Amino acid sequence: MRSTSRRAVLDAALALVAGGGPEAVTISALTARSGVSNGSVYHHFGSRAGLFAVLYGESFAHCMAALTPALEVEGAEGAVRAVVARYLEWVVGNPGRARFLYAAPHSADPAVKLGAFEPVARWFAARMAAGELRAVPLWALDPVVMGPAHECARRYLAHGFDLESSTRLVADAVWAAVAPVG
Structure with a gap:
């Protein structure tokens, strides 16, 4: 039962974020939506911030698990485009989690985020060392590599723009940012 009620609270939080942003995630809204007691919410997460930390870590790991297989694509350019x-x-497939990652307070343990990002960072570091990609400090990978994708994703989530038809254009911009110089 413990994992069932914990999952119910996490699912309720995602649904509440999708409907009204992180501000909509209150303990009373969580209990109403999930069917668990106040005590159960506090037992599993300690606080609203604790819930957000778990949900952020889980959502970020979910995202990384979805894009990490793209690193297996042959060639640096193909892999970068596949990551995008x-x-x-x-x-598009996980708008609730994506909205949460963009809107939530960054309350996740940095070690959790770094752990999930580690395979991507390792892949990029190896390609940069081999001269297959432009050297970018690892701390700047997310804004440099994924900046155009993030901005398009935000606009899709906020306004419903056609994200899928923009994929090639966004991949072109990202490749141009990391393609080796010369």
Whole structure:
């Protein structure tokens, strides 16, 4: 029962975020939507911030798991383009989690996020060392590599723009940012 009620609270939080943003996630709204007691929410997460930390870590790991297989694509350019495409597909397929990642307070343990991002960082570091990609500091990978994808995803989530038809254009922009110089 413990994992069932924990999952119910996490699912309720995602649904509440999708309907009204993180502000909609209150303990009373969680209990009403999930069917668990106040005590159960506090037992599993300690607080609303604790719930957000777990949900952020889980959602970020879910996203990374979806795009990491793109790193297996042959060649640096193909893999970079595939990462962009997989990310945008993930946003379209998981709008609640994507909205949460963009809107939630960054309350996740940085070690959790770094752990999920580690395979991507390792892949990029190896390609940069081999001269297959432009050298970018690892701390800047997300804004440099995924910046255009993030901005398009935000606009899709806020306004419903056609994200899927923009994938190639976004992948072109990302490749141009990381293609080796010279």
